[in-house]
Amino acid sequence: MKSAALILLVLLIASIALAISFGATPLSWHAILGGDETARTILFRIRLPRVLLGALVGATLAVAGVTFQTLLRNPLADPFILGVSGGAAAGAATATAFGLAAYRGVVPAIAFAGACGATAAVFMLARRRDYVDPTRLLLSGLVLNAFFSAVILISFSLSKQSDLTAALRWMMGTLFGAGWSDVALLGVLLIVVIAALAFIANDLRMLAFGEDDARSRGVNVERVKWIGFGASSVVTGAAVAVSGIIGFVGLLVPHLIRLIWRRDFRFLLPLSALGGATLVVLADLLARVAVNASELPIGAFTALLGVPFFLSLLRRSR
Amino acid sequence: MRSIQTRPPGRVFIFILALLLFACRNEEPAPLPAGSSRVVSLAPNITEMIYAVGARQKLVGTDNFSDYPASAKSLPKVGGTQPNVEKIISLKPDLVMASTSSVPPGLESSLRAAKIPLVWIKTDRLADVPGAMALVGAHLGVLDVPVHVARLRDAINQQKRTRAHPPRVLFAVWTNPLYVAGRNTFVGDLLEHCGATNAVTVSGWPQYSLESLLANPPDVILYPNLSVTPRAMQELLDAAPGLRDRVRVVAVEENVFVRPGPRVVTAARQLNGILDAGRQTADSGQP
Numbered sequence: 001m002k003s004a005a006l007i008l009l010v011l012l013i014a015s016i017a018l019a020i021s022f023g024a025t026p027l028s029w030h031a032i033l034g035g036d037e038t039a040r041t042i043l044f045r046i047r048l049p050r051v052l053l054g055a056l057v058g059a060t061l062a063v064a065g066v067t068f069q070t071l072l073r074n075p076l077a078d079p080f081i082l083g084v085s086g087g088a089a090a091g092a093a094t095a096t097a098f099g100l101a102a103y104r105g106v107v108p109a110i111a112f113a114g115a116c117g118a119t120a121a122v123f124m125l126a127r128r129r130d131y132v133d134p135t136r137l138l139l140s141g142l143v144l145n146a147f148f149s150a151v152i153l154i155s156f157s158l159s160k161q162s163d164l165t166a167a168l169r170w171m172m173g174t175l176f177g178a179g180w181s182d183v184a185l186l187g188v189l190l191i192v193v194i195a196a197l198a199f200i201a202n203d204l205r206m207l208a209f210g211e212d213d214a215r216s217r218g219v220n221v222e223r224v225k226w227i228g229f230g231a232s233s234v235v236t237g238a239a240v241a242v243s244g245i246i247g248f249v250g251l252l253v254p255h256l257i258r259l260i261w262r263r264d265f266r267f268l269l270p271l272s273a274l275g276g277a278t279l280v281v282l283a284d285l286l287a288r289v290a291v292n293a294s295e296l297p298i299g300a301f302t303a304l305l306g307v308p309f310f311l312s313l314l315r316r317s318r
Numbered sequence: 319m320r321s322i323q324t325r326p327p328g329r330v331f332i333f334i335l336a337l338l339l340f341a342c343r344n345e346e347p348a349p350l351p352a353g354s355s356r357v358v359s360l361a362p363n364i365t366e367m368i369y370a371v372g373a374r375q376k377l378v379g380t381d382n383f384s385d386y387p388a389s390a391k392s393l394p395k396v397g398g399t400q401p402n403v404e405k406i407i408s409l410k411p412d413l414v415m416a417s418t419s420s421v422p423p424g425l426e427s428s429l430r431a432a433k434i435p436l437v438w439i440k441t442d443r444l445a446d447v448p449g450a451m452a453l454v455g456a457h458l459g460v461l462d463v464p465v466h467v468a469r470l471r472d473a474i475n476q477q478k479r480t481r482a483h484p485p486r487v488l489f490a491v492w493t494n495p496l497y498v499a500g501r502n503t504f505v506g507d508l509l510e511h512c513g514a515t516n517a518v519t520v521s522g523w524p525q526y527s528l529e530s531l532l533a534n535p536p537d538v539i540l541y542p543n544l545s546v547t548p549r550a551m552q553e554l555l556d557a558a559p560g561l562r563d564r565v566r567v568v569a570v571e572e573n574v575f576v577r578p579g580p581r582v583v584t585a586a587r588q589l590n591g592i593l594d595a596g597r598q599t600a601d602s603g604q605p
Binding site: 023024025037038041042045046047103104169174176177179288291292293294295296 | 494495496518519520524525526527528529530532533534535549553554557558559560
């Protein structure tokens with residue numbers, strides 16, 4: 001655990017250093033230390049908050065992913081399969097179709113509300129008396145996602161061409177325009193959520209052996225579910241509200257960690273956070289520098305980087 | 319002429335050019351085909367061209383976005399990015415004109431099934447516009463189309479400027495994320511035609527980074543007044559610290575600046591006005 005955490009921490013710090021050093025415009029340390037105003041602005045007010053927000057978003061998605069996978073005992077679960085992203089995107093698309101993109105902060109707020117609302121709805125749907133059925137939960141998520149796709153399609157058809165771009169921002173995901181306020185908001189929320197998950201980490205670990213088993217060992221299973229789902233969904237909603245939908249992180253990173261190290265939730269939680277942060281920081285670096293002066297969608301690079309690595313590990317583990 | 323349905327208008331175009339050259343060489347205008355009498359336009363810039371060549375009485379329907387001249391708004395509408403083919407057929411057109419820049423899937427095959435000829439009009443660049451208008455006029459059997467086209471060409475040329483200190487201009491299509499008009503686009507052509515330098519050095523319509531915006535700050539940022547609100551532009555300037563003090567931000571009439579039609583002349587005139595005003599303030603700023 002310690003060596004794994006150390007390796008991942010070093011990787012994360014190296015990626016952040018790399019991401020800060022490269023960008024659309026070359027910055028020399030000489031210019032920054034020499035007080036070049038433009039260079040300082042680019043580094044401290046554009047590049048640095050963007051890199052840090054990328055790390056936070058990546059950590060969030062991976063933490064939510066590993067929590068959902070553990071809770072549902074389903075390796076395919078990730079925040080997006082449960083409708084969190086669909087809810088956020090449907091919220092954002094509807095808001096833009098009604099012309100709300102013109103008002104600052106309204107679309108992210110509605111995206112956040114959509115993500116939380118979707119999780120609440122999925123949870124209610126999956127509930128039978130006071131028991132939440134993991135299979136029903138997954139099914140409800142899938143069905144709600146289909147519903148959200150319909151809402152998105154209708155909103156798109158009703159939108160002006162220009163509004164489409166605003167809605168697409170959420171569908172494609174981008175860290176464009178990240179500011180220190182986003183970093184502070186998501187950072188604080190993520191710390192609270194990780195603390196909450198660490199608090200139930202041992203219970204979650206026991207849940208991996210089955211609910212009855214966990215219950216017989218004195219675990220309050222329903223409370224663990226509520227805390228796990230609630231905390232992960234709220235922080236995912238916040239991440240989607242600032243960055244849009246960045247795919248694959250929640251699914252890939254926890255599995256990578258499992259393939260290399262261990263399956264115990266207590267280890268998976270911090271390691272996934274570090275791994276997710278590294279993946280998104282590197283993907284955003286590529287999205288920013290791959291094509292001169294243009295930016296590419298970050299979700300493409302999380303998949304491009306993560307999938308081959310994942311497949312090679314999968315082959316070797318057979 | 320009317321039966322030509324193939325996508326690339328190249329052959330038609332060459333034919334029309336040959337026709338025009340022939341017309342220029344002779345005293346009497348060459349006999350043009352009678353032309354269509356009922357046409358549906360599927361793009362606002364094509365609608366404007368039809369009005370400009372004086373063939374509005376032949377226009378029986380348009381797409382939902384055609385709103386200029388004002389009377390075009392009252393024509394039957396056949397839909398937006400995905401036009402309703404049944405609605406088109408119900409208007410009994412003998413020609414449909416569509417823009418190559420927005421190709422609705424399935425349009426070509428369904429119109430072929432209905433035996434309605436379809437003509438594609440290409441207006442990706444500023445230089446395409448007069449030729450496109452010649453093609454539109456020829457298909458509608460407008461006899462004095464060379465006159466209209468020559469007048470348009472002259473008017474465009476009259477707006478051409480070379481400036482001693484070309485201002486660096488950035489055209490922001492969208493602000494979050496920032497999308498801009500790059501080189502080799504219609505808007506990019508317009509900037510260069512009016513003697514400005516496009517602050518964006520890449521081609522096409524890229525998503526542009528804030529870093530590039532700050533590292534190569536433009537003198538002027540133009541934004542389309544319908545897609546981008548003043549508030550959205552303020553947010554962009556907030557996200558790019560220090561830019562506000564050195565850049566002039568001007569909203570431009572969106573439908574004039576992004577429609578490659580006869581109103582390119584208006585766009586160029588307005589752009590020259592903006593750039594001239596900038597030069598005056600820059601000059602007066604230096605004692």
